[in-house]
Amino acid sequence: MARRVRTTPRKNPKQDRSRATVDAILEATARVLAEVGYERASTNRIARVAGVSIGSLYQYFPGKEALVAALVERHVDRVTTLLDHAFDRIEELPPRHAARALVTAVLSVQVIDADLHRLLVEQIPRVGRLQRVTHIERRFVERTRGYLQSHRRESTIRNPDVAAQLIIYALHGILFGLARADPAQLGDNAVSDEMVALVTRYIAG
Amino acid sequence: MARRVRTTPRKNPKQDRSRATVDAILEATARVLAEVGYERASTNRIARVAGVSIGSLYQYFPGKEALVAALVERHVDRVTTLLDHAFDRIEELPPRHAARALVTAVLSVQVIDADLHRLLVEQIPRVGRLQRVTHIERRFVERTRGYLQSHRRESTIRNPDVAAQLIIYALHGILFGLARADPAQLGDNAVSDEMVALVTRYIAG
Amino acid sequence: MARRVRTTPRKNPKQDRSRATVDAILEATARVLAEVGYERASTNRIARVAGVSIGSLYQYFPGKEALVAALVERHVDRVTTLLDHAFDRIEELPPRHAARALVTAVLSVQVIDADLHRLLVEQIPRVGRLQRVTHIERRFVERTRGYLQSHRRESTIRNPDVAAQLIIYALHGILFGLARADPAQLGDNAVSDEMVALVTRYIAG
Amino acid sequence: MARRVRTTPRKNPKQDRSRATVDAILEATARVLAEVGYERASTNRIARVAGVSIGSLYQYFPGKEALVAALVERHVDRVTTLLDHAFDRIEELPPRHAARALVTAVLSVQVIDADLHRLLVEQIPRVGRLQRVTHIERRFVERTRGYLQSHRRESTIRNPDVAAQLIIYALHGILFGLARADPAQLGDNAVSDEMVALVTRYIAG
DNA sequence: AATGAATGAGCCTTCATTCAT
């Protein structure tokens, strides 16, 4: 179904000049992706937007997939970091407050780079190893399960495995559903309060 | 940003032979889309798979986008019909039971044509008018809001507008989250029960 | 050392129009090859010279190698036919006269398409299956050995295996040596007489 | 037809380090040429194999053709030297023995650098001044003619001009014919004896 | 209507070559 194509960078930039080039290329990739989508994003276009020759682009990345893969990598790293810190705090809280912290954490993913995140999740064909985007999700699920397990006594949840998935997928779905329907709502307190209510009633019944 | 291209069928098949041709083409489109993705699905390939000459294909569809659009159209129609019937029944039920009926309805979307649905939602670049896929979602939200409003007295929901969105997006997210993570769970009763619990506690909390 | 690339034609021309296209392409391939050599012969250039779009070229041939392979095929077929007829006659002759007939046959290869033959033998990188050019040579050797064996009694040759190779390679070498140094000599009777002498003394010495 | 490109080295290595660099580059050129052929031999690749930066390569050679030209030059020089010494001895011999000495000399070309020789003769596009490879051949012919002329009395040859060409081209052809068909035979005494017989009968017939 | 040959814009990619460091 999919030819395997190398998606790892070709060389690690050693000099400052090259690092700048690589950055410009990735920045341009994100922009072009946002503007015209994966399909219509061509390496030539990306190079042009980056203000870099097509040759330079290929010096560092073996193709379009690699560009996106690098972008994903970077984004996943950032989000994972953010997320782990958030959960370190949540761990200590009782369900009532954990729910709000959780919702806040999920919403904050948008903050890092809202457009990019949607882009990467929605627009990228799920070819091969790009699935790393779902890594974030798995990690969210993992930590949520951990929480539900250790707070079993204070919670109505009897099946942490399933519940953790439902919670995360639900929040994720809400996030993107709202983004699709009307992004403005994402900043609305009434909305986040309602999200908190949804989760609170579920886990603290 | 996007060339406007005609995406409506060129002619309505009046004769049976034509209808058969059109069907073969759409079927082939779905298959090829599933096999290689939108980007690498070529009209020539689709024509070949359909056992039809490329010329004939263009006789009925003005281009690749139109093929996908027609596929979407067909799918949306089917799902919408299914959905409307489901909601006609839900309307009558009290929140406790409505929750289960709703979950069932949402899960049944998968039943119609699981792969196609995911395909259309995930893989199709959001170019222009393909957003019609989200039509289904909007309709679900609409009817859910209707339900919440008319059953306000029996429910804890105070903000039907927001709540309807959360519920639908949440269920949608769960549907696809599970499909991504482990499709087998979709048939698991423990899972659907938990989904029901999530919704029930929220609206009948 | 060499990526394997398909070198067989993509489709067999069914209509007259396509046959004409294929012919034009092959003719152009030969011309371009002669003009600029294999390395600098680009598919785009060939298409241009053929008065055909690059797309058409790729409709029939998957790449440069395939073009040359087709050319080789055609040439080899022609030469092989010519050669077999010549040997049918030689078979009957005593060594003295066989030598002249052989020299004539070898020289006649030039007649079919002198430039093309040199081109194919000399200029084509010996990638993979292009070695079919040497098919001609092997066949010449084969039939010469057959002759030497069946005429053993009238000849001084004791080792037909080696001798057949020497004779053919020698004549081949002379052919191309003269062509390189001064093609005009190829039509000179003094030269062909001397070639006959060389072979005659060797086998009927 | 061919852009004129400088093919002479840019500077003469004066220091030992430079000479080592140049040698490494030429060695790498030969290796890469043998591995992937002229067409796919890139200067970057050669530089990498030579363990030298691409910049350094261009410090000494103005381009790819120059690399090959230098290689040719070196090879031609070596072979010419070898050949001249051989002929100095042949000059003194009567035809019977001269034939063997000649065959030995021709075969010894292979010894110097068999692969390289074939490479240079066969694979190098006949662009422009690379024809210098044929220089060797011309020189062989020259000296053979000289021999035939001065030994006219002991020989059956009446036309030294033509005969010299035939002999050299024949031996050359045999050399490469055998190399193509089965290189192992090149070391076989039965084969060299037969080559001697071919020449002996011709000139001393 | 159906066919499929032909088209050519445009994408991906390589590689000889330059030049600032």
Added chain:
DNA sequence: CATGAATGAAGGCTCATTCAT
């Protein structure tokens, strides 16, 4: 002198689309 980042012309190839038959 050496380095290697950067360049961009040019080639290979695909594929949406048209149109003569």
